[in-house]
Amino acid sequence: MSLLVVGSVAFDEVETPFGKCEKMLGGSASHFSISASFFTEVNVVAVVGGDFGSEELQTFSNHGIDTSDLEKIPDGKTFRWGGRYDYDLNVAHTLYTDLNVFADFKPKLSEKSRSARLVFLGNIQPDLQRGVREQVPGAELVALDTMNLWIETARESLLRTIRDVDVLIINDAEARQLTGIPNLIKAARTILTWGPKALIAKRGEYGAALFTAESYFAIPAYPLESVFDPTGAGDTFAGGFMGYLSSQKDLDEAALRRAMIFGSVMASFNVEEFGTARTQRLTDEEINERFRDFKRMTHFEEIPFERAVRALK
């Protein structure tokens, strides 16, 4: 049972209508690995600069996350992202993106990482994702996230990378953009002919949907009266999803469905506070309680109707 993630480790500066945080641990690999760590052992492949201190490393080790493959470039600076949200928390306004050491990132995998059973290719340049994928040919399940930037600027490389992954985890808007098909169901069916065996479409406040060739599974989002900071929700979802799968022997449809719920549970906690603050101090019982909430809010009895009085036809 081991899970490998490649992605970004960053310092985020975020402003929302509810507050401001000038420097906190962020990036896809951070959100993903902290979320996944509740379910399994995680190896992080990423790069940081000399400004990445022992306090930040401690956050990873507190969660039992293996950082042997977290490359440190002492005379470089860690990736920084600054963003602002208005009252419509669905839209992030990027204030700045300083790639720093991330600009020359070449993922290097140790022997242990190369033997990972599950792999998550976080949202980085598709050539790099493919490079990592090729180093773990024996992985049982590989999932990939991407974004509009790569769909627009590196489409051919992205399509080649998608061909060799098992699960695509993207936003519904990205599924439409990737295929040029406005109807999500049609777009999903098309993507499933490209290689992946499953597509997960994340729909923000509307939940998420899982498509495979034979089945469709859709869940609502956890009903939150307020969202504090949506940054990292998608990676936290992916972390819960992949982390749970990594803890399971059989990666069958039933496991995928429960993994969707655990992904949503983790994302619902993530947005309650800045960065990874809420996720970091979660307990197993809090996670399971919200998992049971999902059952309560989606369950109905399967009793087909029988017409008591025949109409006059």
Add this chain to the structure above:
Amino acid sequence: MSLLVVGSVAFDEVETPFGKCEKMLGGSASHFSISASFFTEVNVVAVVGGDFGSEELQTFSNHGIDTSDLEKIPDGKTFRWGGRYDYDLNVAHTLYTDLNVFADFKPKLSEKSRSARLVFLGNIQPDLQRGVREQVPGAELVALDTMNLWIETARESLLRTIRDVDVLIINDAEARQLTGIPNLIKAARTILTWGPKALIAKRGEYGAALFTAESYFAIPAYPLESVFDPTGAGDTFAGGFMGYLSSQKDLDEAALRRAMIFGSVMASFNVEEFGTARTQRLTDEEINERFRDFKRMTHFEEIPFERAVRALK
């Protein structure tokens, strides 16, 4: 077991990217009653003009719908609506609205209608809705639909009408507009302090949610690869919802949940063809088959996670 609906009966002219229909049976009461007729006996209170012929009446009687309270004004014309949809089928562009006999509509209820067990107040002027509601004081459950027009132009009357109904069935955008609260969960909680015991928020392609003081239930929409004509989907949902409830002895939470599914099932058929064409020729088995599909696409096993390997904390 009887269900009363007050609303519009109209002739619709609809143009979509997939076709055009110059004159077909439409209006909230038509879509609602045909949908509900699969589950229960329906009485329609509405008004039509001299141009409403025996063919249209036949459509109602084919489904065992009681039209005794369908008032006919021989020297008037039936309500007509013309609309157009572009590729974004979520947005209807109204081309014209000729109220005709509907402009002076004063709903008149026969003794039979006044003894209805369930009542649906379709989307008409809130004073008229309240007038009908006062004539059925003994109804076990009264539901109401409305629209942005009444929220903007008759807000005070609408709020007074809402106070005395049990279930509000509206779009999520309307729930936000009605309360001025952007977060749907908060908006729903607020509406539930006004009188209704339940709120249903319709979310189009994202499904629907049911809010009560104690519970939350959310379902996806049926995954359709193409939507042909969305006109009447909301009223068809309400017809399936209220029709199913009308067939049930206990109007408890479990029945409400199944009613949500049957509402979604009926709406999913409605949008497959123009007007009520698809709904009209449905069979009980088709309805139950899609009901079972909903179970298949929302079910997951409730197995909480157990941490196999403790993290290093």
